[in-house]
Amino acid sequence: MNKGTNILVAIVMGSDSDLPVVKDAAVILEEFCVSYEIIVSSAHRSPDDTLKYVQSARRRGISVIIAAAGGAAHLAGVIASHFPLPVIGIPMATPQLGGVDSLYSTVQMPPGVPVASVGINAAKNAGILAIEILAVSDKLLEKKIVAYKENLAKSTREKSKKLQLLGYKEYTK
Amino acid sequence: MNKGTNILVAIVMGSDSDLPVVKDAAVILEEFCVSYEIIVSSAHRSPDDTLKYVQSARRRGISVIIAAAGGAAHLAGVIASHFPLPVIGIPMATPQLGGVDSLYSTVQMPPGVPVASVGINAAKNAGILAIEILAVSDKLLEKKIVAYKENLAKSTREKSKKLQLLGYKEYTK
Amino acid sequence: MNKGTNILVAIVMGSDSDLPVVKDAAVILEEFCVSYEIIVSSAHRSPDDTLKYVQSARRRGISVIIAAAGGAAHLAGVIASHFPLPVIGIPMATPQLGGVDSLYSTVQMPPGVPVASVGINAAKNAGILAIEILAVSDKLLEKKIVAYKENLAKSTREKSKKLQLLGYKEYTK
Amino acid sequence: MNKGTNILVAIVMGSDSDLPVVKDAAVILEEFCVSYEIIVSSAHRSPDDTLKYVQSARRRGISVIIAAAGGAAHLAGVIASHFPLPVIGIPMATPQLGGVDSLYSTVQMPPGVPVASVGINAAKNAGILAIEILAVSDKLLEKKIVAYKENLAKSTREKSKKLQLLGYKEYTK
Amino acid sequence: MNKGTNILVAIVMGSDSDLPVVKDAAVILEEFCVSYEIIVSSAHRSPDDTLKYVQSARRRGISVIIAAAGGAAHLAGVIASHFPLPVIGIPMATPQLGGVDSLYSTVQMPPGVPVASVGINAAKNAGILAIEILAVSDKLLEKKIVAYKENLAKSTREKSKKLQLLGYKEYTK
Amino acid sequence: MNKGTNILVAIVMGSDSDLPVVKDAAVILEEFCVSYEIIVSSAHRSPDDTLKYVQSARRRGISVIIAAAGGAAHLAGVIASHFPLPVIGIPMATPQLGGVDSLYSTVQMPPGVPVASVGINAAKNAGILAIEILAVSDKLLEKKIVAYKENLAKSTREKSKKLQLLGYKEYTK
């Protein structure tokens, strides 16, 4: 975590058991050299801390908050109700319902208080979306995103070439 | 609404558009002569008011809170995170998903912070459940519940007799 | 199990295979020093025993019944149809449908006969909800619940501090 | 309803509001001249009546019970737990979930206590299934079923001929 | 398998990979001394064989057919369209959708051609349902079913006693 | 319907009540001047007719069969099990489950017997898919499809221009 005066993105997760998935947001933010902080705070188990954190985040100039939670996943919504800038929700997979509960609890927000939901467990995409949001006013970040997406294409192209070279039997070995 | 000093049950709904369904909770509470108050307060659109209300409810001796919300239905959960006594959630039907989003958002709470969920749109049952909770320490209410359930049986029995008397053709006319 | 004269909570499960999950309700009741008993009785395989048990439970002054069942999970509903005080349903996870069958069978009760449903497999929350119900007329229990919820916040706060101290790479090791 | 000494099929519905759908079971039984009775009795609102009815049904020689209920649809299961002969469940459509709640509550019975579920709202098929069960030991009924199914084919064939004669434009007018 | 002249029940499965689940139907039929035969025949991969088998089954006096299939599970429906006596469908669990596809394909039959569906993978219940159907005209079988259900209750009761004796900690060891 | 010697596409529907939706397949085939015939035949209510029809279709040189059915929608699968050329399935919407039952029953076919499923109620797309299949060996049809898709783009473009010209307020009037 970068603890400079200029932290732009906050990653909040409802439980530290989400960390093995959620850390992918941190990894991609680091790759793009975007400063962030990462905390554990629950909408239900530490509601006052969550509220205080959101208020401080706003004062400290945080621009985007990523919130990850599972089940009755209220974290992103609670933050969005107190934060005037974009809140990205990561619906966490759940053992019984696969995360469809988390997805509905994250995305089906009432008029006036949007959450930007990414896919179930899609922490990496939450990070990229945060970067794209910052890139709206940061030409360098925009260029990096363009380059990143070109790299995705390149990597896919190389896999395809390798598959055509080796044939599927050799490739799957 | 009864505005006495001794209000036992609070009914909170996220939007006044829920009232035509949610009022059934008030109706049954009145039938059992249980004092209540009914307000509109949203987890997302008026989060600070909701928080203040819950804190005041606790001070004023409210024993049970019924919370009705739809979609990413966080209201019951938000209240439960600040209230030490039972919170009953009514998942409201939604036009697109029928209320399965509301149900998951209401019932799938994390360990430590339960919500007592009733069925989709089941405001009457929320009221009865509140009465049953109060009946734990109120013998008179318990007797009324026993009588109420006996009445349900009686009413069903009478319909059955009428059906057997008339036959289904006459009955469905 | 406490077998005193003053048992307040009954935990009923439809099959002893549910015990590894359902025991969490017992554990939390013990933590709060709430007397309880725990039995196996099925709505379908031992319906007469279940009926007799509910009638005896009422005579013996049991205040809350927790019922856990899976699939076409009728146990909580059957008990609720004979018991005038709160019945809490735990929908058990099922291997094929994840417990969505159990959840619907538990929560979608007809008007007049509510079941207070908690989340799928949420035995701990069932126990806490039972305690909150008893706390309505027991100031000591209410204080314990308040302390318990404060502890949840404290524990989350400590994890967050540790995460900020160690960073996510060290933390996930 | 036929009130002879020789009633073979009982139709039980949880609510008289189910009658407009459930009566189709009665209609087809009448068409096949199978004696039946039809009553209203709820697993939740009149559980003792339901129990008494099932015990009397067994003594009076009823061979098949058709049970229709919606939501947390326990009626067929409760009857099956007390009745040693076939119980056919009709999961009733529900306004919010379309009847998927009723279907799961009807069909997902535990090992040892089967319910024979037909489709959502499929009262006619419940009646035909009851007839097929009786036809196992009634050659005349079996012949009628064979004739009935041949008629289904004939009727479909005639519609197809008419469609080919008229063309789809004329046919849909 | 019993290959006598008097086979009453046929068990048909769409694929031999279903056998580890479907055999439970055979086991319970043997327990009740009901003669049966068990074959593999697919609605899609061997449709002509399936058709011939159903026609022969009818001539040979088979009274009930149990059909197990998964995915687009047409086997029970195809048999029901050619067989005038009861057809019981077992929707097999599927790796991706848990068997909800099989359940819908089995139970949602059109008016006129019912299938008696049991729960997902519920082969044992399919066997018991077949026995209950035969018991309609076989007093001995009916008595056995009554005894079987009493045994279910007894076995549950014993587990409950053991649990109360040992306590849940000892029991789950 | 075209009754020439050279019919290429057959449209089969399980019930004439499907015609108002299914006729869209006929309309588009006429638009592309592809000869077709349209019949009513049910997998369950007229299974022998269906079988005979499929066998005759193959002899008469029909190249593609479109099959529309709802609920436990076996029609496309039954045809596919007897027909060596492409079978296109239209899962019909159902009043209770929206057609998700039909979709699963149509698309989840076992290995060896594919059905080409289009979307729920997507009769027009079934017709276009049939045309695309014929276009594999018919250059003129391929050209028509290319032109058809260009027209789709053109029509969309014109709507966009109109919207930009009028503004959304005027446009929605």
Add this chain to the structure above:
Amino acid sequence: MNKGTNILVAIVMGSDSDLPVVKDAAVILEEFCVSYEIIVSSAHRSPDDTLKYVQSARRRGISVIIAAAGGAAHLAGVIASHFPLPVIGIPMATPQLGGVDSLYSTVQMPPGVPVASVGINAAKNAGILAIEILAVSDKLLEKKIVAYKENLAKSTREKSKKLQLLGYKEYTK
């Protein structure tokens, strides 16, 4: 539509039939005085136009694209694969599946190419999210958002007061 040189937000819908819902995004953008343009372009019916539009949007300095589509809703994803700044997806309700198909097609994007999904039909929230994204680098917009959210609370508060004044009977009249 504002056709200035400085358009910040683009609203793209797959079909003009989406306009009655999607226009709510335009209405809220106008309320916040954010310049936008609104077009019809389909991922499937006019793919080349969509591609050209995205490329031009990027050159012309558009900062956020809102994309609305239903069913196999690829529009937002297709745009996101070519656009380096935030893409907001509105999953449109569908007549058969309620929009759960659109939601999954919009939100479940692969790693590397996020779409920010809002709720089903939530066009207003899409507009607000676009504003929040722009507000990251526009203090005036941020203030407006803060004021907007305070107004939401105020409006809710007033409804609650009115409800307490009138009582639910008068209020629902």
Add this chain to the structure above:
Amino acid sequence: MNKGTNILVAIVMGSDSDLPVVKDAAVILEEFCVSYEIIVSSAHRSPDDTLKYVQSARRRGISVIIAAAGGAAHLAGVIASHFPLPVIGIPMATPQLGGVDSLYSTVQMPPGVPVASVGINAAKNAGILAIEILAVSDKLLEKKIVAYKENLAKSTREKSKKLQLLGYKEYTK
């Protein structure tokens, strides 16, 4: 992969991680001696490559394209929007939602642009469907398909005989 001048079928997968499932399409094409090529190209990560590939495929005379993708599975739809001949979609299973997201994203295409969807992970069936499409104008392939389906029946028949010979106990060993 066959790289002749006469390639008829293209298999495109969104990610090389799909290969272990998708290769079954290649295997069956080889078994029928149908020339094909197999590549990796993503609708989202390499959209320009995908577009170029589809345009080249059309010029090179490819007759059928099989496209496999998971989650927001747009690959088949994107190809179908640019290709005038049949596109077969394979919805890949997903870890959280089982592939229901992929299925909806593949099959629910808008009017005018069909995708022929097979079942979840049903790569083998995608291959067979491609062969059936080619068989429309290739009598030899049609004969092979007839023989293939006869073999399916034969193989099922042999398993059934073995089961009857051994009994289920021996067979499942």
